[in-house]
Amino acid sequence: MNIRCSTAHAVVLYMKMGMSLDDAVYEAINDLKYLKDGYTEGVTIHAIDNKGNHKVVSLNCPGPIPYWFWQDGMYEPKERFAEVIMAK
Incomplete structure (x- = not known):
């Protein structure tokens, strides 16, 4: 799906x-929703902008979808969970 x-x-x-990080990720999710044939199962998008903001969204993957986040100033990585969108 991601390659297509x-x-x-x-x-x-x-x-x-000019879209915000959130809007850009949601627009990419909308692009993926148009696919109707071939492999159209789950995908998770990990995105970061030039300000260091991040967004992780999972499409059609039953949650929870964990990921690890670590940035400057943090003592250790933190487990976080992707936003899950079910479109099927």
């Missing part, structure tokens, strides 16, 4: 067009 929709490129392009 160029999801990583799309998220970056949407941000270059």
Whole structure:
């Protein structure tokens, strides 16, 4: 799904067009929702902008979807959970 929709490129392009990180990720999710054939099961998008903000969204993956977050100033990584969107 990600390759067919160029999801990583799309998220970056949407941000270059002026969208916020959140809006860019949600727009990429909408792109993926258009796929109707082939492999259309779950995918998780991990995205970060040039300010260090991050967004993790999972499409059609039953949650919870854990990921680890660590940035400067943190003593250790923290487990967090992706936002889950079920479109099926």
